[in-house]
Amino acid sequence: MSDGTSAATGRGRRWRHSWVRDGLLAWAFFTVAGAIAIHSCVTLEPSAAPPPEAVGRAMAALRATLEERPEAGLGDAARVAVPGAVRIVLWSNGLPVFRSELEPRDLGELVAQGSVGLREARQAGRFEGVNLAASRLQLSFVVAEGPVLEWPTIVAAFSFVTTLDGAALRLRDRTMRLYPDDLLRRHLYSAYIPLPGGQMKGGLDVPAVVESLWFAAHLPDESWEDQKPSLRRFRTVEYVERPGAEPAELVAGRTVNEPPRTVEDYRRTAREGVQWLSRMIRSDGRFQYDYDPLTDGPFDLGYSLPRHAGAAYFLSFAYRKTGDPTARETARKAIDYLVTKELRDCGKAPGRCVGQGGAPDAGSAALSVVAMAEYERGTNEGRYLPQLKRVLEYILWLQEPNGDFVHVYDVEHDRRSPDRLLYYSGEAALALVEAYRVLQDPALLPRIRSALDFLTKENWSFFGSAYFFGEEHWTCIASNEAFPEVQDEAYLEFCEDFAGFLRQMQTAEGERPYGFEGTYLLGPFLAPRTTPVAGRTESTVATYKLGVAMGRPNLVVLEQIRRSLSFLVRMQYRPDSSPFFSRPDLAAGGMPGGLDDPVVRIDYVQHAGNALLGGADILGDWELGPP
Amino acid sequence: MDNGNEVSRTVRIGLGSGHVALGVGLGLVLWLALPARYLPVDVPVALIALLLVVSGGALLGSVRQGPLLMRVSSALTLVVGLALLTGLLWSAVYLKGVYGDLGRGASAFFKLIAFTILPYLVIYPGVALFVLRPTPPAPAAAAKEPAPEQAE
Known part of the structure; x- marks a missing residue:
């Protein structure tokens, strides 16, 4: 017994003195201390920027100098402290015609120093030919700055919050800065690492940023080491002049609209989208596929027929919901184009295909049917019924015995390709449902049931299917539209599960770093995008409607819809959304791709418009903002 | 001579095959799961995987130095596991500092990685080190040596 006790005591002592225990304690201390140090070093604590009223007075004073009028007094605003560096930019026709970076202590000093620069620029003739009345002053206040990890480059690339953080290169005797709008206009955000799927990139293009900053410093390359450069990020608060009003705050180089107050705001936003599409349609019925307001021209020279048909679907839907004659006229032009230029015989396949x-793919044919059927539902013209029936024949021929659809048909080799493409099965299911709504052909009902059964049961029943979903918005729209003729508890269950999965990614108001409610973000590394929000909201709207129809309205889904529609309304371009746009009138009504993507594409407007009009059916003013 | 390397058959088979499986698994992660070849990662991971397989094989084959090799490979794996946990925590803290919030997706990703590392690269090698700790000297040998208190 005493031997055992002695041995145990010996082991205990060895443990107390062992290197394992000491090593683990050292590791824990090192890890926790390191974490605390990293957090305190990296976190930005923004200082307060001057309030808009004071900034407005400073802008008025600078404007007076610019136009050689007697300078307006700043009053108390002169003593408002400025937290750090300030940049003054004068924008004209989307280009900066004056830029100055200052380090004033307060707004009085800012106006004094800025006025000197503006006078010198005027005397140098730099404002000749500039329409000063249409120009806009922008003030950018640096409110926080901090270090980032510079190596490895991929870490540095993800050390800047897209669209919110500027990049600075601190040198021995000065700091060079690229402000958030500089980075946005030069496409340096979301530009470093290709993301899975290949269509998008993530991270700041740090090598290009450092090269730009160093180049702008006008220093010889040999002095790089002497300058001891360090890369930093900084946060800004930015204001732009608004004629006759207080300056507007800019986020990612643009103003963000007020959240919607009434359901009419949804409808108005959708109607603005109709107007935008009506400006984009050309005489032959094709749309200008997209519009880049930064260059006042197209961005992508490609074209997508499914997206063309999708835009026609939205316009037809908008006419049915709002009676807007522009929507009807533009939809007719777009569908006429499909019918006259894109419909064709497809080898041995029956009916007619599109493209x-x-x-030819199933998506173009399916969405063409959806657009023609939706047009018919709104107008009862019978204009496209013959063509609709022929394309429907082709889609029915593409349907497999299990309810799914062939996505691509190889005409030359008469081969049903096994290739699978995103969205097409759901789009084909919706085409059958929409066709049924106008043709009332009962033979379509079993085909619709078969398609929906496949999509909501067989297609999403495998090990691990409980943890994630694909993009199922077309499936849920079809499930709702098919009710009551084709219904199943499983359809609603599937769509509510999908909505629940999406809710896990949905942001709340004020959630960092972007602060917008209603966006769908997997993480903070990518800036919010509008189309995923819009497409998924089409789905949640359909899910809520289906729940109501089946006697189980889900108020959580309703709130999920409200949040996302709020984001869409706030993101739409208005006639004066950004001083960087040379033709802001052409951007107005458009829906940008996201905070980091100012380009408007036809399908961005389509999905947002459909979601907004669908939401206007089910949300009341009370839900938008109870008093 | 008692060198503290005596292990039971159960331990030999259990930990020996465990080390071989862990080594092979690490190798598969390296060559199949990681999309790019990057020497600072590839070389250390490959060496640890090799050491795990060799030490596991040595223990299974009752090689005399098998337990010693097992202790070395377990300690090395534990150090790597703890370093990875530190790296993960610091990465998460850094990104949280930069972005203000990691978001649900990124948080889930970090938790998933941490809880994947924990059993294989921390708990298992820790348990192996404990099981394979040198045994106290046999009573006969102990009688010939001074007691620990006297030695101090």
């Missing part, structure tokens, strides 16, 4: 080339 040129040897492998």
